[in-house]
Amino acid sequence: xxxxxxxxxxxxxxxxxxxxxxxxxxxxxxxxxxxxxxxNRRVIDEEFSRERGPILVAGRPAAQSVxxxxxxxxxxxxPSPRLYFNLTGYYSYEFGAEDLExxxxxxxxxxxxxxxxxxxxxxxxxRQPSGGSIAxxxxxxxxxxxxxxxxxxGDDVQGAVVALEPSTGAILAMVSRPSYDPNRLATHDLxxxxxxxxxxxxxxxxPLLDRSRExxxxxxxxxxxxxAAAALSSGQYAPDTLVKGGPVLDLPQTTDDxxxxxxxxxxxxxxxxxxxxxxxxxxxxxxxxxxxxxxxQAEAFGFGDDSYLDELSQVASRFPEDPADPQVxxxxxxxxxxxxxxxxxxxxxxxxxNDGTVMKPYLVDKVxxxxxxxxxxxxxxxxxxxxxxxxxTQLTQMMVEVVTNGTASSAQIPGVEVAxxxxxxxxxxxxxxxxxxxxxAPADDPEVAVAVFVENPNVPREQISGGGLAGPIAKSVMxxxxx
Numbered sequence: 001x002x003x004x005x006x007x008x009x010x011x012x013x014x015x016x017x018x019x020x021x022x023x024x025x026x027x028x029x030x031x032x033x034x035x036x037x038x039x040n041r042r043v044i045d046e047e048f049s050r051e052r053g054p055i056l057v058a059g060r061p062a063a064q065s066v067x068x069x070x071x072x073x074x075x076x077x078x079p080s081p082r083l084y085f086n087l088t089g090y091y092s093y094e095f096g097a098e099d100l101e102x103x104x105x106x107x108x109x110x111x112x113x114x115x116x117x118x119x120x121x122x123x124x125x126x127r128q129p130s131g132g133s134i135a136x137x138x139x140x141x142x143x144x145x146x147x148x149x150x151x152x153x154g155d156d157v158q159g160a161v162v163a164l165e166p167s168t169g170a171i172l173a174m175v176s177r178p179s180y181d182p183n184r185l186a187t188h189d190l191x192x193x194x195x196x197x198x199x200x201x202x203x204x205x206x207p208l209l210d211r212s213r214e215x216x217x218x219x220x221x222x223x224x225x226x227x228a229a230a231a232l233s234s235g236q237y238a239p240d241t242l243v244k245g246g247p248v249l250d251l252p253q254t255t256d257d258x259x260x261x262x263x264x265x266x267x268x269x270x271x272x273x274x275x276x277x278x279x280x281x282x283x284x285x286x287x288x289x290x291x292x293x294x295x296x297q298a299e300a301f302g303f304g305d306d307s308y309l310d311e312l313s314q315v316a317s318r319f320p321e322d323p324a325d326p327q328v329x330x331x332x333x334x335x336x337x338x339x340x341x342x343x344x345x346x347x348x349x350x351x352x353x354n355d356g357t358v359m360k361p362y363l364v365d366k367v368x369x370x371x372x373x374x375x376x377x378x379x380x381x382x383x384x385x386x387x388x389x390x391x392x393t394q395l396t397q398m399m400v401e402v403v404t405n406g407t408a409s410s411a412q413i414p415g416v417e418v419a420x421x422x423x424x425x426x427x428x429x430x431x432x433x434x435x436x437x438x439x440x441a442p443a444d445d446p447e448v449a450v451a452v453f454v455e456n457p458n459v460p461r462e463q464i465s466g467g468g469l470a471g472p473i474a475k476s477v478m479x480x481x482x483x
Contacts, residue, residue, distance in 0.1 A: 048072040048093055048188075053108045053131030053370065055088050055100055057138045063088040063101065065131075070188050076101075081181040083147055086210040087136065087174060087312070087363065090182035094193050099210075100134070100363070103311050107132040107367055107375075114367075114375050132375065135366040137170035139163070141480040142448070146175040149473030150454070158205050158455040160212035162346040163477050166446045168380040169350070169359030173450075173477060174343070180207040213314040216339035217453060220425030220466070221277045222436045223298075223334030225348055228274055228398060230297035231285050232391045239271045239394050249280040251326040258283040258329055261424070262407070271398045275406030277422060279333050286332020287325060294332060295319045300386040301348045301358055308383055309343070311363045317344040334425060346451035349438040351384075352399070353419070353446035356392035358384045400443050408439070410471030413479060417443040420474065422466030432456055437470035441478045448481040450474045 051074050055063040062084040068075040076091040078084070089099025097105055106112040110131040146161035153159070156178070163173035180203075184196035200208055209215060231237040245264040248257045264278035273281035286294060295303075298319040302308060306316035320327065320337035330336035343361065351358035360381040367376035387395070399419035402408045408420035423436030435457065440449035452470035459469070 047109060048074070050074065050110065051130040052076060052091065053110070053133040053368075055084075055104075055108070056133055056135045057084065057143075058140050059135075060140075062136070063091075068188065072188055075188060076186040078182045078186070081183055082179045083140075083143055083175075084138075085179050085182050086176045086212065087138070088182060090185040092185045092193060093188065094190055095185060095197060099312055100136075104134050104364065107134060110370070115369060130370045132370055133368045133372075134364050135368070136363055137165075137172065137365045137378075138174070138363070139172040139481060142173040142477050143175060145476040145480040146173045146452075146473065147177075149452070149476050150175060150177045153454065153469065154458040156205065157457055158211065159457075160210075160342040160453045161450065161473060161477060162212050162342045163448050163450045163481065164346050164350045164359075164361060166350040166353035166440060166449050167359070169361045169383070170365065170380075171361055171363045172448060172481060174212050174363070176209070176211045178203070178205045178207040210312075211342065211453065211455070213309065213312060213341050213343045216315055216317055216341050216344075217434050217455070218338060218425035218427070219334040219340040219345055220423035220434060220436050221279075221334055222345055222348070222421050222423035222438045222451075222466070223338055223340070224274060224277065224282045224332075224423075225352065225395065225399065225421050225438065226298050226301060227282050227286055227289075227294060227332045228270065229301075229352070229387050229391060229395060230289050230293050231270065232394055233297065233387055234289060234293060236288070237270055237285070239398055240269045242267050243270055243273055243281045244284045245273065245278055245281055247280070249283045249329065251283075251329055252287075253324060254326045256326060258333075271401050274398050274421070275401045277402075277407050282332050283329035286329050289332075291320070291323050291328045291331065294328070295321075297386070298338075300384050301351055302344055302383065303340070308360050309363070314343065315341060317341055334423060342451045342453040344451075345436065345438050345453075346449055347383075348386075349419075349421075349440050349451060350446075350449035351386040352392050352395045353440040353443075353449050354392075355389040356385055356387040357382055358386050396443055399439075403439075407465075407467045408437070408471060410467045411437070411439050411475045411478070413441060413475060413482075416441055416478075416482065418475075418478065419443040420471070422471065424465050432461055433464050435464050435466045435469040437466045437474045439471075439474045439478065441482055448478050450477050452477075 052065040054061040065074040089101045091101040108131045161175045245268040246266040303317045317340035360383040407422040418441045420439035425434040435454040437452045440446045452473045
């Protein structure tokens with residue numbers, strides 16, 4: 001072989017080797033990255049032709065795939081869209097996946113490593129792989145009671161309800177208003193899906209926002225439970241300790257005063273101050289404890305943490321950094337820059353109910369293969385020891401007094417002892433106050449803890465109160481769980 005032919009052969013060999021290496025690099029090393037790339041229509045088309053696994057609530061589908069007679073083999077469907085929309089989210093050709101459809105995608109789509117054997121069997125049988133299923137902790141009766149309660153306040157009401165099982169952290173209900181229909185975004189009519197998305201983005205009240213976990217609000221007097229917890233834990237206070245009452249607390253470093261919204265005697269016990277929701281009393285207690293003690297107690301309940309809910313996105317609740325003395329007094333009653341999600345306030349109630357231990361909230365209880373083989377069963381986890389068992393017992397009795405002789409009488413359940421705290425958080429003269437309610441029952445053996453939040457109700461300003469608007473909703477949710 002002469003020299004030019006040898007050179008040409010070497011060049012061709014090098015080029016062939018480079019091509020071989022590039023093919024292997026693309027097909028193996030870059031495969032995952034290319035498949036996950038936004039806009040990869042081949043992957044999207046393949047996934048939309050696959051039978052996606054269901055999301056189950058008490059054995060019934062909140063999301064499921066049904067056969068389709070269009071370009072794709074299956075259509076994602078949500079049988080009770082207004083009831084579970086903020087949990088399931090949607091699975092859309094145009095807009096991807098949201099909420100559980102997103103975070104649990106590997107199981108639902110069948111790509112999870114735990115389903116490897118199933119994929120091999122499907123491949124050998126020349127079948128499309130199908131997804132596994134997830135079973136949620138939601139109690140459908142509690143979820144329906146929460147939705148009915150908010151809906152009864154008016155079609156345009158904004159708010160949220162969260163119910164937890166105190167001993168495990170299982171989420172029994174998580175409702176947000178206003179709502180939307182995820183079926184409109186999951187449709188294979190792509191033009192209709194785009195139109196629906198645009199309408200949602202322009203809709204009043206931001207229905208795409210889950211108010212239970214994706215935004216924070218001033219918790220008002222429900223935060224007095226946190227302040228009371230800090231007071232009792234300090235050793236400086238007991239439930240029968242006398243504290244300042246009366247109509248006004250002169251705040252230091254300012255000409256402003258802190259006033260009561262209710263008629264409070266000039267001197268009251270800490271228990272009575274909670275029952276009557278005396279701002280003056282808790283403002284003074286907050287000043288005596290200081291902002292560090294209040295912040296530490298809030299963080300022990302979960303404030304400042306945005307990572308404790310694995311299955312869904314959330315924002316952190318906040319206690320202000322370095323507030324001045326007047327702001328400390330305001331913070332002690334859940335005003336100034338104190339801000340919390342309804343999920344966080346449900347955790348406060350659940351922590352008190354569970355002997356002072358805050359459990360990590362969770363939504364996915366069990367994970368199954370396509371053949372209904374159990375792949376994962378959730379084990380409850382402790383998040384924080386917020387207060388001692390003794391302090392929790394004292395707080396429980398104080399909150400029971402709020403129901404029997406205070407502002408939370410709307411949550412009374414015949415034959416059941418209920419513990420609760422009301423809240424009405426002021427915003428401005430132009431904006432209506434928030435109405436709050438946190439509770440748990442039965443007080444001596446808690447099965448459920450609830451937080452209810454109502455925003456911009458369609459009632460006169462003077463009729464907005466936690467006990468009046470949110471209390472009856474919390475009662476119905478508790479009754480649905482305890483029977």
